[in-house]
Amino acid sequence: MPETPPRLGDHMTTTVKAESASVLSKERIIATPQFNRWMVPPAALAIHLSIGMAYGLSVFWLPLSRAIGITQSAPDDWKVSTLTITFTLAILFLGSSAALFGRWAEREGPRKAGFVAACCWAGGFLLGALGVYLHQIWLLWIGLGVIGGCGLGLGYISPVSTLIKWFPDRRGMATGLAIMGFGGGAMIGSPLADFLMKRFATPESVGVWQTFVVLGVIYFVAMMAGAFGYRLPHAGWKPAGWTPPPDDHVSADTGSVPVDVAWKTPQFWFLWGVLCMNVTAGIAVLAIASPMIQEIFKGRVTASAAAGFTSLLSLFNIGGRIFWASLSDRIGRKTTYTIFFALGMLLYASAPTAG
Numbered sequence: 001m002p003e004t005p006p007r008l009g010d011h012m013t014t015t016v017k018a019e020s021a022s023v024l025s026k027e028r029i030i031a032t033p034q035f036n037r038w039m040v041p042p043a044a045l046a047i048h049l050s051i052g053m054a055y056g057l058s059v060f061w062l063p064l065s066r067a068i069g070i071t072q073s074a075p076d077d078w079k080v081s082t083l084t085i086t087f088t089l090a091i092l093f094l095g096s097s098a099a100l101f102g103r104w105a106e107r108e109g110p111r112k113a114g115f116v117a118a119c120c121w122a123g124g125f126l127l128g129a130l131g132v133y134l135h136q137i138w139l140l141w142i143g144l145g146v147i148g149g150c151g152l153g154l155g156y157i158s159p160v161s162t163l164i165k166w167f168p169d170r171r172g173m174a175t176g177l178a179i180m181g182f183g184g185g186a187m188i189g190s191p192l193a194d195f196l197m198k199r200f201a202t203p204e205s206v207g208v209w210q211t212f213v214v215l216g217v218i219y220f221v222a223m224m225a226g227a228f229g230y231r232l233p234h235a236g237w238k239p240a241g242w243t244p245p246p247d248d249h250v251s252a253d254t255g256s257v258p259v260d261v262a263w264k265t266p267q268f269w270f271l272w273g274v275l276c277m278n279v280t281a282g283i284a285v286l287a288i289a290s291p292m293i294q295e296i297f298k299g300r301v302t303a304s305a306a307a308g309f310t311s312l313l314s315l316f317n318i319g320g321r322i323f324w325a326s327l328s329d330r331i332g333r334k335t336t337y338t339i340f341f342a343l344g345m346l347l348y349a350s351a352p353t354a355g
Helices: 008-021 037-064 080-108 110-134 137-166 171-200 208-229 266-287 289-296 303-331 333-354
Strands: none
Touching: 037 080, 037 110, 037 137, 037 171, 037 208, 037 266, 037 289, 037 303, 080 110, 080 137, 080 266, 110 137, 110 208, 137 171, 171 208, 171 303, 266 289, 266 333, 289 303, 303 333
8 A cells, every 4th residue: 555645734743742842952952152151150040049948948847837726836736846857858859869860960951950850849839738738747748858859959960060061160169159049049038938928827827838839839930940041061162261171080180080980989988978967967957947046035036037047047058158169269179178167067066155
């Protein structure tokens, strides 16, 4: 039988499907030679400022601890210690998803990674809202903790890797530009969440689930804008006037070591251990920042003031990230690590007596 020729409609459908499927592909975001690399940091910040609200989740713990009692905790209300498991899960899945899907994100490109991150982080807020509305803690854990945590991981790594590609001559500054948004997300999100909870609060509701819905929509739009604003440099691109260091795998100047070699060295695990302890200490404060300040100064610090305290932590989180990262370009990574880890130990040790 003669072969049936393809119809024009079939061809158009195939073309449209191919085009729509490639919108997120790595090939679609290769920049032109005239592209200004300083257009990329705002896209990275849009994603990191959104997922940075993870550090501001503590503003929800006290209101959620009286979601049923409204003015005070009822017997069926959740305890703050139960609610903070959400944050613990989010940070756990941040690290796990970044480790597991790092190669996938590099292969598929930052736009697709940013798109998936937006769906997970915003979807986590929406599922968390359902959990609060139905008063089912497991939905909150799965939503903001597990799914949202995966969004945090993918949303964290894609801006960092993208900016490093655009700023190989200033890797420390590029990393600082990327992660300062993550540190500063709570500076914007905490006061916004406090405002929204007051706006939605009624005699029957503390306004948290409605706030989750609004934040989920806002973060989805912002992260999608960031994901579609990403561009990658074309093959062979380098900043004007910059000469790449020799590619000898292990360089005395750059300290560059392949991943499959690095994780087998004792230096990697010592560095990992120090970083893990430092991050754990910082996150322990951030996880309960709002309830902590309200409990320490009981009756003297309002919920709005506690949100302001969380924002203050976030502000200096921003400053510290960009300051230390940029300084490391000048004095070296090892010296920078030594200084701020030593300072960290002294400051944590002084906190009880200073308080």
